[in-house]
Amino acid sequence: GENVEQHPSTLSVQEGDSAVIKCTYSDSASNYFPWYKQELGKGPQLIIDIRSNVGEKKDQRIAVTLNKTAKHFSLHITETQPEDSAVYFCAASKGGSGATTKLIFGTGTLLAVQP
């Protein structure tokens, strides 16, 4: 069945260091991979996404890489800041024009950035 595994479950880094979160998906038909950041008491906020026709995407301090062959995708945050502390979720879907928007989520990573 559809499944997304996410590691690690918790990650503690010093301010200024980099953080990497990794996900593996099971459904080879998945073609859309968003990452969400969820702060306490709030809904998930989209921070970056990538589609299967792209291997890497970057937005300032955040980057995502995708390896379709291995069915892996990763989130990279550079120069971490205390405000990056939150729970991060990866997700996968068979999205695309006119397709379902159903997301299968990973179990989340609690990132703590120590000042």
Next chain:
Amino acid sequence: KAGVTQTPRYLIKTRGQQVTLSCSPISGHRSVSWYQQTPGQGLQFLFEYFSETQRNKGNFPGRFSGRQFSNSRSEMNVSTLELGDSALYLCASSLYGRTAGADTQYFGPGTRLTVL
């Protein structure tokens, strides 16, 4: 542009009661999805609506139902509440259609349901 809004933000109910949650999508968005978030099960897909029709449904019992109105606003209903239904219920909206990024989902703040 206003984001996804959900009402109410907090609800306390007792076992056996029913509850209705409301979601207003981002203006112009035509698809609404619902997710349940619990510490034990994480984020799980409930259902997806487009053009007042349910397009997809997750693995939840029939006590969970939903609908979408002609203005794209959506409601979900849970009947005969159980203790295990305590969760954060999240609504997400997307543009939907055959344009790039039309499936990108934006979440609301959620409704925190507590069943006593």
